[in-house]
Amino acid sequence: MTTDAKAGLLAILRDGGARTRAELVEMTGLARSTVAGRLDVLLSERWIVPQREAVASGGRPATAFAFNPGAKLALSADLGVTHARLAVADLNAAIIAESSAEIAVVQGPRSVLGWVIETASELLSGLGRDLTDLCGVGVGLPGPAEHETGRPVSPPVMPGWNGFDVVRHLHDALGAPVLVDNEVNMMALGEHRATAPAVDQLMFVKHGTGIGGGVITDGQLHRGAQGAAGDIGHVRAASAPDDLVCACGNIGCLEALAGGAVLAGRLRELGENARGARDVARLVRAGHDDAVRLDRQAGRDVGEVLAGLVNFLNPTAIVLGGDLSRAGEHLLAGIRETVYRRSLPLATQHLQIRASGLGERAGVVGGAVMVVENALAGTSLG
Amino acid sequence: MTTDAKAGLLAILRDGGARTRAELVEMTGLARSTVAGRLDVLLSERWIVPQREAVASGGRPATAFAFNPGAKLALSADLGVTHARLAVADLNAAIIAESSAEIAVVQGPRSVLGWVIETASELLSGLGRDLTDLCGVGVGLPGPAEHETGRPVSPPVMPGWNGFDVVRHLHDALGAPVLVDNEVNMMALGEHRATAPAVDQLMFVKHGTGIGGGVITDGQLHRGAQGAAGDIGHVRAASAPDDLVCACGNIGCLEALAGGAVLAGRLRELGENARGARDVARLVRAGHDDAVRLDRQAGRDVGEVLAGLVNFLNPTAIVLGGDLSRAGEHLLAGIRETVYRRSLPLATQHLQIRASGLGERAGVVGGAVMVVENALAGTSLG
Numbered sequence: 147m148t149t150d151a152k153a154g155l156l157a158i159l160r161d162g163g164a165r166t167r168a169e170l171v172e173m174t175g176l177a178r179s180t181v182a183g184r185l186d187v188l189l190s191e192r193w194i195v196p197q198r199e200a201v202a203s204g205g206r207p208a209t210a211f212a213f214n215p216g217a218k219l220a221l222s223a224d225l226g227v228t229h230a231r232l233a234v235a236d237l238n239a240a241i242i243a244e245s246s247a248e249i250a251v252v253q254g255p256r257s258v259l260g261w262v263i264e265t266a267s268e269l270l271s272g273l274g275r276d277l278t279d280l281c282g283v284g285v286g287l288p289g290p291a292e293h294e295t296g297r298p299v300s301p302p303v304m305p306g307w308n309g310f311d312v313v314r315h316l317h318d319a320l321g322a323p324v325l326v327d328n329e330v331n332m333m334a335l336g337e338h339r340a341t342a343p344a345v346d347q348l349m350f351v352k353h354g355t356g357i358g359g360g361v362i363t364d365g366q367l368h369r370g371a372q373g374a375a376g377d378i379g380h381v382r383a384a385s386a387p388d389d390l391v392c393a394c395g396n397i398g399c400l401e402a403l404a405g406g407a408v409l410a411g412r413l414r415e416l417g418e419n420a421r422g423a424r425d426v427a428r429l430v431r432a433g434h435d436d437a438v439r440l441d442r443q444a445g446r447d448v449g450e451v452l453a454g455l456v457n458f459l460n461p462t463a464i465v466l467g468g469d470l471s472r473a474g475e476h477l478l479a480g481i482r483e484t485v486y487r488r489s490l491p492l493a494t495q496h497l498q499i500r501a502s503g504l505g506e507r508a509g510v511v512g513g514a515v516m517v518v519e520n521a522l523a524g525t526s527l528g
Numbered sequence: 529m530t531t532d533a534k535a536g537l538l539a540i541l542r543d544g545g546a547r548t549r550a551e552l553v554e555m556t557g558l559a560r561s562t563v564a565g566r567l568d569v570l571l572s573e574r575w576i577v578p579q580r581e582a583v584a585s586g587g588r589p590a591t592a593f594a595f596n597p598g599a600k601l602a603l604s605a606d607l608g609v610t611h612a613r614l615a616v617a618d619l620n621a622a623i624i625a626e627s628s629a630e631i632a633v634v635q636g637p638r639s640v641l642g643w644v645i646e647t648a649s650e651l652l653s654g655l656g657r658d659l660t661d662l663c664g665v666g667v668g669l670p671g672p673a674e675h676e677t678g679r680p681v682s683p684p685v686m687p688g689w690n691g692f693d694v695v696r697h698l699h700d701a702l703g704a705p706v707l708v709d710n711e712v713n714m715m716a717l718g719e720h721r722a723t724a725p726a727v728d729q730l731m732f733v734k735h736g737t738g739i740g741g742g743v744i745t746d747g748q749l750h751r752g753a754q755g756a757a758g759d760i761g762h763v764r765a766a767s768a769p770d771d772l773v774c775a776c777g778n779i780g781c782l783e784a785l786a787g788g789a790v791l792a793g794r795l796r797e798l799g800e801n802a803r804g805a806r807d808v809a810r811l812v813r814a815g816h817d818d819a820v821r822l823d824r825q826a827g828r829d830v831g832e833v834l835a836g837l838v839n840f841l842n843p844t845a846i847v848l849g850g851d852l853s854r855a856g857e858h859l860l861a862g863i864r865e866t867v868y869r870r871s872l873p874l875a876t877q878h879l880q881i882r883a884s885g886l887g888e889r890a891g892v893v894g895g896a897v898m899v900v901e902n903a904l905a906g907t908s909l910g
Contacts, residue, residue, distance in 0.1 A: 177559045290874050299874055347753050359840060363745045370842020371729050374874040381836035382870060384766045384780065396870065398766065451836065454763035458741060458837055460752020488764060488778065492672055492681055492756040 155184050156193060156213070156522055160237075164197050164212035185211060192217040193522075213237075218281035219270070220517035221320065223262045224329055224509030227251050227288045227303055227355045228422060230258065231506065232265045234273065235514035237281075237522075239339065243269040244510065251288055254306035255315065263319045280322035281521040284513030285312060286329030288356070293373040296326030303356070325516050327369075329509050330376055333502070334360025335367045336512025337465050341503035347461040349452070350502075351378065353477060354423045354468035355406045357448065361459070379405065381451045400451050404444035406470055412440055427473035438476055445480020452481060453488035460493045467502035537566050538575060538595070538904055546579050546592035567593060574599040575904075595619070600663035601652070602899035603702065605644045606711055606891030609633050609670045609685055609737045610804060612640065613888065614647045616655065617896035619663075619904075621721065625651040626892065633670055636688035637697065645701045662704035663903040666895030667694060668711030670738070675755040678708030685738070707898050709751075711891050712758055712849075715884070716742025717749045718894025719847050723885035729843040731834070732884075733760065735859060736805045736850035737788045739830065743841070761787065763833045782833050786826035788852055794822055809855035820858055827862020834863060835870035842875045849884035 155170055165173070170181050188194045188211075195214045215237040224231045228251075233244040245265050249258055262285075270276055289301025296313035298304060313324040334350035342348060348362040357379040361368045368375050379401035380394050392399035402408060406423025413420040413429060416436050420426055429437035452464060464485070470477050482499050489497075502508050537552055547555070552563050570576045570593075577596045597619040606613045610633075615626040627647050631640055644667075652658055671683025678695035680686060695706040716732035724730060730744040739761040743750045750757050761783035762776050774781035784790060788805025795802040795811065798818050802808055811819035834846060846867070852859050864881050871879075884890050 175558055175562050177557065180557050290872075361840065363750055364748065366746065368745055368841070370875070371844040371879075372842055372874055372877060374872060375840060375842035377839040377872055377875070378836075380872055381839050382766050382832065384764045384768075386766075394872075450764065454760075454833065454836060455840055457759040457763050458743065458757060459750065460754055460757035462753040490672075490756060490759055490762055490776075492754055493752070493759070495754060497753075 155181065156188060159194055159211060160213040160522070164210035166208045166210045168208065170211075215240075218521065219273075219275060219279045220282055220284065220514040220521070221266050221280055221322070222284040222286075222332075222510040222513030222517065224286045224332065224513060225249075225251055225258055225262075225288065226329060226509075228424075230261065231510050232262055232269065233507070233510035233514065234266075234269045234275075235511070235518070237518050239336075239511060239514040239518050241507065241510065241514070243273055244507075245269060246506075251304050251307070255310045255312065259312065259315055259319075262316070266320060277321050280320060282323045282325060282517035283316055283320055284332065284517040285316065285324065285326045286332040286509045286513055287312075287326060288329050288358075290374050290377075291326045291328055293325075293327055293369050296324060298326075299374075323517075323520070325513075325520060327373075327513075327516065328358070328360070328376065330358035330360040331367055331369065332360075332510075332512035332516065333467050333504075333508035334362055334376070334465075334512065335515050336508045336510070337467070337502055337504055338362045338365070338367075339515045340511050342463060342465075345462045347459065347463075349455065349459065349461045349464045350508075351448065351452070351464065351466050352468035353406065353444070353448065353466060353470040357401045357405050357468075361461075363459070378448075378451055378455070383447050384450055385447055400447060404447040406468075409437075409440050409444060409470075413437060423469040427469045430470075430473035430476060441470065441473065441476045442480045444470070445477040445482075446484045447480075448477075449481040449484025450488065453485050456485055456489040456493050456497065461497065463498040463500065465500060465502050467505070467508050471501050472505060537563065538570060541576055541593060542595040542904070546594035548590040548592045550590065552593075597622075600903065601655075601657060601661045602664055602666065602896040602903075603648050603662055603704070604666040604668075604714075604892040604895030604899065606668045606714065606895060607631075607633055607640055607644075607670065608711060608891075610806075612643065613892050614644055614651065615889070615892035615896065616648075616651045616657075617893070617900070619900050621718075621893060621896040621900050623889065623892065623896070625655055626889075627651060628888075633686050633689070637692045637694065641694065641697055641701075644698065648702060659703050662702060664704050664899035665698055665702055665706045666714065666899040667698065667706065667708045668714035668891045668895055669694075669708060670711050670740075672756050672759075673708045673710055675707075675709055675751050678706060680708075681756075705899075705902070707895075707902060709755075709895075709898065710740070710742070710758065712740035712742040713749055713751065714742075714892075714894035714898065715849050715886075715890035716744055716758070716847075716894065717897050718890045718892070719849070719884055719886055720744045720747070720749075721897045722893050724845060724847075727844045729841065729845075731837065731841065731843045731846045732890075733830065733834070733846065733848050734850035735788065735826070735830065735848060735852040739783045739787050739850075743843075745841070760830075760833055760837070765829050766832055767829055782829060786829040788850075791819075791822050791826060791852075795819060805851040809851045812852075812855035812858060823852065823855060823858045824862045826852070827859040827864075828866045829862075830859075831863040831866025832870065835867050838867055838871040838875050838879065843879065845880040845882065847882060847884050849887070849890050853883050854887060 230249040231246040298307040316324045350360040359376040359378040380399045382398040383400040386398035386403045392402035410420040612631040613628040680689040698706045732742040741758040741760040762781045764780040765782040768780035768785045774784035792802040
């Protein structure tokens, strides 16, 4: 069986352009009647559209079928600790409308999701579309969420969210399938599909108020057994003092040593006006000595934890996102310095360590990718 | 397209028992002529054999086709630092003959591979088979190897092996395709397929002279970008003193703190006759106080590194192999103690931490699995 056959009709059309019925039969090895039946379903659901073109060998014109990226829309929400972003994307996960607001996740699920519902309607009507055009809704949360049920699990920074039925709440209001994931998983997925689709192994680190991670193995988001994969903030940092207590209850966690909230606190002790990660980034960009020094050291601390993960997973690329990744090269330099010193030479030989190419949009792009891939798989014709 | 269709004819027959031509057409959605053509090739290469059986509905008997596990044989060599094991397996990766010897990898490639070649012929002739029955040869080495080329890469404990063409050397003598991998990767693969095939995420740790790892993600061996994945011995251990120098040139590595060779050295300082990991295991089994104490602490040190990997990967199971894993529960207890204390509750909720079910055979079983899966994929009919 060929790879093309495995990928299915819709994937062939999506990735490789328009094809005729005869071409699809030849490429897949499927029976002619099977191909015809599947094309009929795809046409009736508007996933594909017919195009008329002449046959090269001079016979009568044959109809070619093409993927239709505007057939449906994906709604994608990236709900961070202190700010939220909502986007509408087409079936190529290209963003066609978006909105953002300073909405803190501590305002609770009804308030935050209320903003999502209201803003979704505004964005859709601005596009001349409506809720019936949605093929799904992707939601990223700043804490662990069970991917199967979409319920947040004991999220430390999200009072009121524990066990809240995000899926049902949004589905009742929006009428489309809802997928919930950790926001860093979504960022990893978005970054991979949009900027590094050929990279099999990618590690994404979000350095903002907290420190989180997401991991792509063999081109797929790795969620782990309970959907809890990707945490790096609560790994013990070798450079942490023995009495450093973390909000999670453990000692010596990376986030308690080098997270944006902790760095902001140190700058406040030095008399600076720094409430959170964004203020730290602002001071670093302004060249503030202490902020730069703390940022560089935070990079080394993160690098120390990443070095072990690089040895174990041998990724092709490490991508850095979050507010502190947008404050210049100091953080990245600290990470590179430590990873190249600490990891095995074979594992760092071709390792790329870089800032996110999508910046603040990584999360909403990833949510759109998640929704579209799920919707396409859900046609059962993929 | 159904999952069965994706898996292919041979996989259906291998996993699900005998099937008739009509059943295969129905299960795959492939054209009747396509199925017939593929079955002819599989029959001519003896991957499958015909079986005659009556049709339930009372018509004429239809031929069912069944996977033929004895059609070919796999040769599998696990070449450790101090001992070597060679096995012959069928296409179900079941071992049907084996041999082991105290051959150290420092004897160099010609000597060690000479033993492999000689012993292979003895094992095959004992089975009434010969080299033409081999569908492949799997070789596990105690150091990093480029999976694509099979060449060892700067292996620290293997003088004379750097860049040696293991594939060509064995292929010239044995005439079958040769696959080379790190021995702990092979152990992880063998343990997964034989004892936990339903587990998607598995981490394997070999604790012997050194400390190595292998990782299964989404049911597949994760080799990483350069085939270097799985190292845990050279991750910095948080509990290591700052002046602990490792043979790799770095400081604070887990292997320099808790490897079997290091534990043996500490026991020698205490006046015991302990040359390597096996002697440590012997003393632990005998209840020697210092050996038990060192073994338990080694478990805690390994657990500290594993805790971070558990947070990041959220595996379903951690499996412990190697000489020290066969010395009772002390090492495992130390690992469990630290992982459950240090990792996130969500990631350890259902985590299983256990000793290898295959013991000393994990490597050769994994090598056979690797060879068989490669050979079946290579029929281009999978």
